[in-house]
Amino acid sequence: MRTRFLLGRVLDLALVLLGVSFIVFSMIRLVPGDAVQIMLGANTEITPERVAELRARVGLDQPLLVQYWDWLSGAARLDFGTSIWTGRPVSAEIAAAMWPTLELTLLATLVGAGLSIPIGAFMARARGSGAEVAVRVGAIAGLTIPSFWLGILSILVVTSAFPGLSVLGYVPFTEDPLGNLQRMVLPVIALSLPMLANLSRLVRSAMLDAMGQDYVRTARAKGASARRVTYVHALRNALIPYVTSVGVAVGYMLGGAIVVEQVFAIPGLGRLVLGAISERNYPLVQATILVMTASFVFVNFAVDLLYAVLDPRVRR
């Protein structure tokens, strides 16, 4: 039974990635202007023959299905080809851009997921009070504040208040740990705020839900302390939707916090793919988006498995 469930999920996963690869491949080719045209830019001296040669060099002269098959079979062996512009292996470019994004995601998740439990629990327990309404409204504001706006304003405020502080760009942790963390503070806040707001609301409603259920009432009636009841019983109950939401959020963040990376000058996946799209760097766009979606799908696959462990009914 369990193997069959797992097999089914793995098959789904493969199908989803195949679908993604096809969409990415065709979409980037539907965008007007190809890599060669962009590369030539305002250079109008080129004869059509030379353009054709250039196209042949980067493989754009092949029929689309052949191009797709070549790319797909390469990708299956984890060979994503070389960047049209720089000639570097695509995998090397992605690996370099991966670290800042991974670090950003990890820190933002720690902050967002970590703080959401006490805040959500507080909102559930203080339900109806003025303080709860204030925190709740604050949470919604956190969720709806445009992150690019917050980012730019926070840069302005912080650099005016602490003129000598380096809070921009990216320095690898291994090179300068303190400098690395210092530069991560603002982007992590901008990125984790929506997640924090979302998760704390989820914790709140899951706990309210749990509190209304019989066994918690029973536990209370039996004399368990209110704090113990909320945390132990209700949190356990909230675990499944919580884990799911964290999974979705992590998956999305791995997909590149495009705007935050742009504002804080962080050389991550989001900026890599934006640049690649405007250059029509097909191999780079395809591989980067495939990696992003794959990490999203895998994180959610892991969550699904966890889900199945936590809640045996799912395995039906």
Add this chain to the structure above:
Amino acid sequence: MIRTTLLASTACLIGAAAAAQTLDVALDVPPAGLDPHLVTAFNSVLIASPAIYEGLTSIDNDLNVQPGLATDWTISEDGLTYTFTIVEGATFHDGSALTAEDVAASLRRVQSEDIASPLASRIDLVTGIEAVDDTTVELTLSAPFAPLLASLAGIAIVPAEFETDPEALQQTPVGTGPFRFEEWQPNGYISLTAFDGYRVEGQPALDEVRFHFVPESATAQAGLLSGDYDLLPTIDPATALMLEGQPDLNIQTTRDLAYTLIGMNASVPPFDQPEVRRAVNLLLNRQEIIDAALFGAGVPAGPLSPALTSWALDVSEFDCYTTDVDAATALLEEAGVETPVQVRMIVLPRQDARDIAQVAQQQLAAGGFELTLENQEIGTFVQDWRNGNFDMFVSANGGNVDPDLYFYRTFFGGGSTNVFQYADDELDAMLDEARSLTGTEARKEIYDEIQRKLACEGPVAHIAYADLSAAVAEGVSGYTISPIGRIADIATIDVAE
């Protein structure tokens, strides 16, 4: 600025680097590659030349031709043969010595169809390239071509072994300049370190130049104020205004050689009529556009930049530059144009171009032009521009140090960037004559006439030459802003802590 690291052990390991003098430069967009014969994007050129690469000649900050890798040259009577003497003691970053053969191979590389260099047209009249001996190169032209020396400044000399290699230099440039390529972190930075084999004793002064890529202007400003960056080499007028008066930094300003323009498609009605193009010029209020789109930091543009002091006419010589809606309306009526005219205007994705388009939209409406703006993504814009798929466009052009380099390819019938399909036999004759003369005086006479003709009735309404500004941290010495937007003094710039 000195980079210190927390870990003493790391500091020991990289020894000299810890106390190294590094110039940290912030640029908005990373280059797509660093092959000097393939990439013409502004930031690529800024990084590559003259720090990594040098040409036979060079252009100084006053836009005059100076010796580069050629110490001197002679031009034959008929203007058809140029003989260059190559500097002694120059070495490439890979250790090999520069010879005349490298120079010849570089020029052949630019002309080669396999490489398909966009610079090819700059030397398309060169028909013979010969390395006479190790230090002499002779170029033969099919017709006299006055701007050749200026053109050569833009053509980098690379080792002969790359003549047929279209890829290697994109990632790992090899030149003769004062800095050698060290490291490229995509979207992060490009690092160049001092080349100890540079032929000039005591240069470069810096140990490292690091170009950081910072897309947001607000972020770059903040980084300059916090000391992360030492130099923002090209900032827009709004940024210059905001940084003006901040402590510990200086703003340098010069007249940009580049300009913004409104192009008209001379092959579609009603812009195929010279009267209509004159009417467009009469409707535009350039000063208002400059105030709105450039924060007042610029001057109305004629066909040539005032930075070209020996060539440019003052805009007061162009009668159509005084806004006159009635005269424009009369002209349009005379030309039989039925208003309102529906016009599709494509716009370069840059903030100044977008603002210019919006102001022009309002100004031209007074004459009955109804503009639909299409703010396109760069790839789409270039494609439409190249294919002449527009009624009008707003764009920006990098300037040229010689009038011919701009006029000939842009306005000559069938010229390579004549996307307007403008054709005027009289103008073509003048252009041909001007490039065949070598005397500046005689050339100027013709170019004066050309400027008057193009200013009002050409397919381009030149809008503005902006102030080009750079923000420099207090500790940086030896930097002077260049009108072509390069870091021309890179070999002598120093940073004090």
Add this chain to the structure above:
Amino acid sequence: MSAAVATLRRSPLLAVACGIVVFQVAVALLAPWLGFQDPFAQVVANRLKGPNATNLLGTDQLGRDVLARIVWGYRTSLFTCTISVGIALVIGGTIGILSAYLGGWWDRITMRLMDVVFAFPILLLAIGVIAVLGPNAWSAAIAIAVVYTPIFARLLRGPALVICESEYVAGARAVGAGGARIVLSHILPNLVSIVLVQTSLLLSAAILVEASLSFLGLGAQPPTPSLGLMLSEGRNFLRLAPWPGIFAGLAILFLSFGFNLLGDALRDTLDPRLRAAS
């Protein structure tokens, strides 16, 4: 009607949320008749002014009235987002409910298809769609609709599945009710509250996505007033004249906030289990 009033009275938060949303939507709809200035009129001499008696929120870089442009920006934003969420609701909802009702291969294939779309990072998918269609407000609307379709499909499939398996649908089937009738009269009504809550929350998120797209220059194009675009332009001179940038950001926040608060309050009010806990 009186039930609605009673609900509002019981939940002050819901009342406040409704107030905010109704106010903003009304101002946007009625803008042409409310005496705002012409949002397109440039007075270059009057550019980048701070708030004053004529221009309550100041002027932008071309001397246009910021307040008028924000109100018209609301129109652009609401237009784009309502259309996109509406399309996503209709298409995604149909797919979700049909998947639940029909089950089998149809379910498996369409839901995998939805997974494919869902796996894309939201902004990237939208950027891709717009790159293909060309940047304008309609492309942005279609892009957001594409992004949200799988969300509605997945969201409605679950509860629809529960209802399909419930006894009263089985009963309806047993007495020979047709498929369409079952879907229309038994399944749909039971999903109303979920749809209301989620539409409101997704509208709030769509407003932010639309603003992000405009911020990147991919939404409504100048001179059309757009909040994201104002912010994007305003950030270039934030230290010189912060007004356009700051007010545009606040306007986006306020608009998105209203819908989110509404969804949040609706969820509390409509969810019977949460009600029981209080």
